[in-house]
Amino acid sequence: MELRAFAERVLLSDSLEEKLAPPAGLLTDGDPGPVLLTPDAPGRPDGLRMAGRGDRVELPPERELHREEQRAVLLHAFANHELLATELMALAILKFPDAPRAFRRALLQTLKEEQIHTRLYMERMARCGLKFGDLPVNGFFWRHVSDMETPIDYVSRLSLTFEQANLDYSRHFGAVFARMGDDDTAALLERIYDDEISHVGVGLHWFRKWKQSGESDWDAWRKVLRFPMSPARARGNVPFNAEGRRKAGLDDSFIASLEIFAQSRGRTPGVFLFNPCAERCALTREPDAVKADRTTAVLARDLDVLPLLLCHAEDVVLVQRVPSAAHLRLLIAAGLHPAEFEVVDAGGHIAAASLLRRRKLGALRPWGWSADAAAVLAPLAAGARTEIPWNDGVRGLYSKANAAALLAGLAELPDAAALAGIVARSEAEALQVVQHWLSQGHAAVVMKAPWSLAGRAMQRVSGTELTPSQQAWLSATLVEQGCVVVEPWLDRVADFSVHYDVTPGRVPELRGIVRLYNDSGGRFIACEAARMFGRLVPPEAARALHETKAGAFYESVLPAHLQRLIGDSGFRGPLGVDAFFHRDAAGAVRLRPVVEINPRTTMGRVTLESRRFAAPESSVAWRIFYQRHAKEAGCAGLVELAEKLRATWPVETQECGGTVRLAHGAVCLNDPAEATQFLGVLFAGRAASQVLHAALAPVESAPTVAAAPGL
Numbered sequence: 001m002e003l004r005a006f007a008e009r010v011l012l013s014d015s016l017e018e019k020l021a022p023p024a025g026l027l028t029d030g031d032p033g034p035v036l037l038t039p040d041a042p043g044r045p046d047g048l049r050m051a052g053r054g055d056r057v058e059l060p061p062e063r064e065l066h067r068e069e070q071r072a073v074l075l076h077a078f079a080n081h082e083l084l085a086t087e088l089m090a091l092a093i094l095k096f097p098d099a100p101r102a103f104r105r106a107l108l109q110t111l112k113e114e115q116i117h118t119r120l121y122m123e124r125m126a127r128c129g130l131k132f133g134d135l136p137v138n139g140f141f142w143r144h145v146s147d148m149e150t151p152i153d154y155v156s157r158l159s160l161t162f163e164q165a166n167l168d169y170s171r172h173f174g175a176v177f178a179r180m181g182d183d184d185t186a187a188l189l190e191r192i193y194d195d196e197i198s199h200v201g202v203g204l205h206w207f208r209k210w211k212q213s214g215e216s217d218w219d220a221w222r223k224v225l226r227f228p229m230s231p232a233r234a235r236g237n238v239p240f241n242a243e244g245r246r247k248a249g250l251d252d253s254f255i256a257s258l259e260i261f262a263q264s265r266g267r268t269p270g271v272f273l274f275n276p277c278a279e280r281c282a283l284t285r286e287p288d289a290v291k292a293d294r295t296t297a298v299l300a301r302d303l304d305v306l307p308l309l310l311c312h313a314e315d316v317v318l319v320q321r322v323p324s325a326a327h328l329r330l331l332i333a334a335g336l337h338p339a340e341f342e343v344v345d346a347g348g349h350i351a352a353a354s355l356l357r358r359r360k361l362g363a364l365r366p367w368g369w370s371a372d373a374a375a376v377l378a379p380l381a382a383g384a385r386t387e388i389p390w391n392d393g394v395r396g397l398y399s400k401a402n403a404a405a406l407l408a409g410l411a412e413l414p415d416a417a418a419l420a421g422i423v424a425r426s427e428a429e430a431l432q433v434v435q436h437w438l439s440q441g442h443a444a445v446v447m448k449a450p451w452s453l454a455g456r457a458m459q460r461v462s463g464t465e466l467t468p469s470q471q472a473w474l475s476a477t478l479v480e481q482g483c484v485v486v487e488p489w490l491d492r493v494a495d496f497s498v499h500y501d502v503t504p505g506r507v508p509e510l511r512g513i514v515r516l517y518n519d520s521g522g523r524f525i526a527c528e529a530a531r532m533f534g535r536l537v538p539p540e541a542a543r544a545l546h547e548t549k550a551g552a553f554y555e556s557v558l559p560a561h562l563q564r565l566i567g568d569s570g571f572r573g574p575l576g577v578d579a580f581f582h583r584d585a586a587g588a589v590r591l592r593p594v595v596e597i598n599p600r601t602t603m604g605r606v607t608l609e610s611r612r613f614a615a616p617e618s619s620v621a622w623r624i625f626y627q628r629h630a631k632e633a634g635c636a637g638l639v640e641l642a643e644k645l646r647a648t649w650p651v652e653t654q655e656c657g658g659t660v661r662l663a664h665g666a667v668c669l670n671d672p673a674e675a676t677q678f679l680g681v682l683f684a685g686r687a688a689s690q691v692l693h694a695a696l697a698p699v700e701s702a703p704t705v706a707a708a709p710g711l
Helices: 003-012 016-020 068-095 101-127 140-145 151-179 183-210 217-224 242-248 252-260 278-284 294-302 325-333 371-380 392-397 400-408 427-439 468-481 539-547 550-566 603-613 627-632 638-648 686-693 696-700
Strands: 271-273 316-319 340-343 364-366 422-424 445-448 458-461 484-488 491-502 509-518 524-529 573-583 589-598 620-626 652-656 659-668 678-684
Touching: 003 016, 003 068, 003 101, 016 068, 016 101, 068 101, 068 140, 068 151, 068 183, 101 183, 140 151, 151 183, 151 217, 151 242, 183 217, 183 242, 217 252, 242 252, 252 325, 271 371, 278 371, 294 678, 325 659, 364 371, 400 422, 400 484, 400 550, 400 589, 422 427, 427 445, 427 468, 427 484, 445 468, 458 468, 468 484, 491 539, 491 550, 491 603, 509 550, 509 573, 509 603, 524 603, 524 686, 539 550, 539 573, 539 589, 550 573, 550 589, 573 603, 603 620, 620 627, 620 686, 627 638, 638 659, 638 678, 659 686, 678 686
Parallel strands: 271 316, 271 364, 316 340
Antiparallel strands: 422 484, 445 458, 445 484, 491 509, 491 573, 509 524, 524 620, 573 589, 620 678, 652 659, 659 678
16 A cells, blocks of 8 residues: 555545554655645544634643543543544655655654554543544644645644643643542543654654754754744643653753743733833823833833733734743742743833734733823724823822722712812912811921832922922922822821723723831832732721721722723723721821822732732732842842842742742742842732831831832
8 A cells, every 4th residue: 555545545545444543554755746735634534624713622620530421521522632643644745745755654654653642542532421523622733733835844843842732731631540549541541642752753764854954953943833833832721741752852042941931822912111200101101101210110120021021922022132931930939820931122212123913912011101102002003902091180190189089079989078188270279288288287398290210209288388398399390290198197097009900981890909018218129919918917907997898888888989080091901009098186086098199000900910929828028129138138139139039039939720829938929130120029928027027126227118119
């Protein structure tokens, strides 16, 4: 029998028995025949025809695999993958008649092993009560491999991508079934795992023969793969198996690069940008306003990976430089995930030749919508099928005058409304308002700039006469911003922030509440999030939280007020509301429900989202350390400070539903070796509590990151 005839039978027959039957006798390859035009689909019996993209079966979670019916569903999917591989190998034999005979013989050998794998899965399924074809089967492998144009294209897509991913799946699920006591299925997967090591090795052998001389395996493979195929497809959604890849012959550099590589596997990616100068750019309407603020420019560069705590593994993060492989491996080991990184050019913009400009995209997620974010993300608006929400309506949301007006209008909380800030538009009016609050018995008053800018955000006033520096600040702020907000300085007990998701035309949706830690001047130090917010505040604040029914207020009352404030501006995305508990003159703890409204992401939101990476019972804390913090800790710089933090709070993880989660320890988000001034650190478990309580007091007097706006 000719190899071509056998391959045609495997590919085109609509009989499953014929597809999976081994060749009868010896095969010859004397008549390879012409190049076969790729059919729309392989031949299949009716029950196994590939379903449409929307017709799919959800695979069972691992916790349900002890049930035979759920086990059969998983095995059904695996059997289809083996059948698709069998058909694609037959297709390669027919599409590449001029390929080396040794390569065609290797294809035949792997094809016969894939036939065996399919039959073994069918037998195991039948014992679980399911017949192959009882469930819909997808054609994903076919759609992404069948249009291969060359033999190196074939080995790059099937051998080095889909079969390489099976090194993860077969080893992982083999261990899962072994733990459950299903020795038969575990043995089957162990056999398939051993064969897949050989299949990847064969593909690698031929890939190395055909790639350009002197080019690394990794670079050559990435060059051959065409979007939407990417190295991300060669890694399973289960623990990464480096050992199997080494056995297949892949080198350590390739394996390390694959382990940290991230790109969408089919999900439409969102695009994230850390632009902490949003307030300044909103005020000035100038996208390059950040250039006038060196501190914030450095913050934007040092912490450009901050969206890793906000995004999905398949999203895109815009960065000024890609983190080192060694640093990304530390993040992965701690339970965090990498993302696809897109490096912006020297001007902070996406390169004209970037593929990102031509991809279908999901949400565009800057830190804050402002003039700078609009300039960077505008080229992606068409791919995201959206308009850029930057206009005067969105600009106005940044003004603290809005928070004062909203608080003043809270008929539901009249005592809090009576303490709302008052907007003053002249020096004389500001002094009158200061006098008003002092006459009410308040020991001090605070004047705030509507748009908080570095070093000029607020002034605390204790008397009716302003100091020369306060007078200068007031004059400059009125010229620049047109008004100031004047409110009483209250005796804070506990600060917190409330977080919402905003969709135009809908009431903002509550996402959660986070504890804030500020210094004595009200400047940001750190945030903490836990499963139960009430456990993060002092007992007297927790009682006030319960007595004022603050939870219901933030979930059911405030969103309607926020929706009216947002109006038809088109604003969408994260929105945070800062608030605090304070002690009144009689010593009672009161709620100040709205202090500031932040129409952007905040460090509180970062902390809230970081809980995704932590074990369920572990609280998390987020801090940003400055170079001077390192010196106060007796360290030469941020690198040494990072080493000290890691030594003091080493990372401990635990497995939760097949996913590695951070249980305890300190994780430096940005690479300390690359940081100029700022180091962002995520703490979890015992480390979160210790760093916020045992270590907080000495840091309060040290310089904080409040010098940078947008936190």
